[in-house]
Amino acid sequence: MEGMAGQKSSLTWLVNIAALVLVVMWTIPTAGLFVSSFRDRDQISATGWWKSMTSSEQTGFVRTGTADDQTQDGDLYVLEGNVLGEGQSLVGWGTRSREPAAYKAGETAELDGAQLTVNEDGSYRLESTAPFEMRRGERIFVTTASPPHFTLSNYSRVLSAEGIGRAFMNTMTVTIPATIIPILIAAFAAYALAWMEFPGRALLTAAVVGLLVVPLQVALIPLLRLHNEIGIGKGYLGIWLAHTGFGLPLAIYLLRNYMAGLPREVIESARVDGATEFQIFRKIILPLSFPALASFAIFQFLWVWNDLLVATVFLGNTREQLVMTGVLRELMGSKGGEWEILATSAFISISVPLLVFFAMQKYLVRGLLAGSVKGG
Known part of the structure; x- marks a missing residue:
């Protein structure tokens, strides 16, 4: 007979499963809180804690220099700089916010009569045959990948x-x-x-x-x-x-x-x-x-x-x-x-x-x- 002293109940497996579910439900949020406490704001905003061990992709934009920053290279007027931050790698770039990865590294895009090229190392070159007259830099939209990073600064x-x-x-x-x-x-x-x-x-x-x-x-x-x-x-x-x-x-x-x-x-x-x-x-x-x-x-x-x-x-x-x-x-x-x-x-x-x-x-x-x- 089931339920007698000394005999194992047939519901033991159900009790064990219920206990396991409760433990998992309690442990997962605690583990997520622990991992998140070592991540910075950008990583938390970009991906969940369960992706903390993989590279995270982020989208943003940087501005080129202005007319005051241009240099002359032969017959060309040039603006140069870099779109990447420390530890980032380039996934793609673009000239519009809706297509932040329309171009790959090394490709060239037309931008208001000028040619813009962004290389794999993040360096960009905006060149034109006419002098630049802009007082505000052009926007370059970039999609970057950041490696896993943990910090004690928090x-x-x-x-x-x-x-x-x-x-x-x-x-x-x-x-x-x-x-x-x-x-x-x-x-x-x-x-x-x-x-x-x-x-x-x-x-x-x-x-x-x-x-x-x-x-x-x-x-x-x-x-x-x-x-x-x-x-x-x-x-x-x-x-x-x-x-x-x-x-x-x-x-x-x-x-x-x-x-x-x-x-x-x-x-x-x-x-x-x-x-x-x-x-x-x-x-x-x-x-x-x-x-x-x-x-x-x-x-x-x-x-x-x-x-x-x-x-x-x-x-x-x-x-x-x-x-x-x-x-x-x-x-x-x-x-x-x-x-x-x-x-x-x-x-x-x-x-x-x-x-x-x-x-x-x-x-x-x-x-x-x-x-x-x-x-x-």
């Missing part, structure tokens, strides 16, 4: 001129304490709710569960007014306490369910041996609860790192106080067309959460599953 610019470096440090200053503080408080509270007998324990547990469904938006303004009344105001202490308060219900619920599923015999034996509640908590409960602690740490870290609303309310919007999400919001408004800056800034923003997640992912599922199926 990161240098973003980390210095765009203020991401300062915002990165601000975000770390907010995130690390806002992750550690609720874990410390929730661990003590979860142990008390799971293993200590006292009046009102069930009501406290029910209150914690109820707080899980309360949206944080309803508490932002009252909490900020409370901070102002007690003299905290806007600053790091205020945002640490705010994130602690918003994260505690989930932390207590998760850790309480996990701790309640730990072997009762171990705790009772420690009590018989004369261990105090604090010794049991420190030497037995905490080591055994590490998967649950790590899973909540991942959630809290990611939530605080990616937060914009709480940081805006409790920290401020000055340049010295902005976190990563705040700077990205400003860049989207002021540099919406500079995709290389936005891609680099976004990848810097997600790099730390990615490192944290991959470093602790093995504890995530273990902690969540244990906390969801065990109770006491």
Whole structure:
């Protein structure tokens, strides 16, 4: 019979395919963001990131010199120059915008009574039997190919001129304490709710569960007014306490369910041996609860790192106080067309959460599953 313990379900292949699709859907945009962060504006505008390892074609135009730049070669009046930039190669050229590659390298075209030739190395020669009288150069439309090129200048610019470096440090200053503080408080509270007998324990547990469904938006303004009344105001202490308060219900619920599923015999034996509640908590409960602690740490870290609303309310919007999400919001408004800056800034923003997640992912599922199926 299918579905019995010890037998492999026939839907296992479907689950594996679904997991693979989700991984691919998540990985491809991240890889594209990473590649784009090393490309310059012209490359991003010309081709997608998936073509970053191949040459990219671009179309534009250059102007010849004017009458002041002409030289005389025998009976001919000549204007010379080059249509290529550094690292570019010529694909084709033309005299009209609709046909930027009508001519190949070395071919000659008639241009207002003059003859224009563009060579493979990009050098051009415009010659006429009559002197040139133009005050504005003639346009030469060119189609060029640029080899793959990657640069670190985007990161240098973003980390210095765009203020991401300062915002990165601000975000770390907010995130690390806002992750550690609720874990410390929730661990003590979860142990008390799971293993200590006292009046009102069930009501406290029910209150914690109820707080899980309360949206944080309803508490932002009252909490900020409370901070102002007690003299905290806007600053790091205020945002640490705010994130602690918003994260505690989930932390207590998760850790309480996990701790309640730990072997009762171990705790009772420690009590018989004369261990105090604090010794049991420190030497037995905490080591055994590490998967649950790590899973909540991942959630809290990611939530605080990616937060914009709480940081805006409790920290401020000055340049010295902005976190990563705040700077990205400003860049989207002021540099919406500079995709290389936005891609680099976004990848810097997600790099730390990615490192944290991959470093602790093995504890995530273990902690969540244990906390969801065990109770006491």
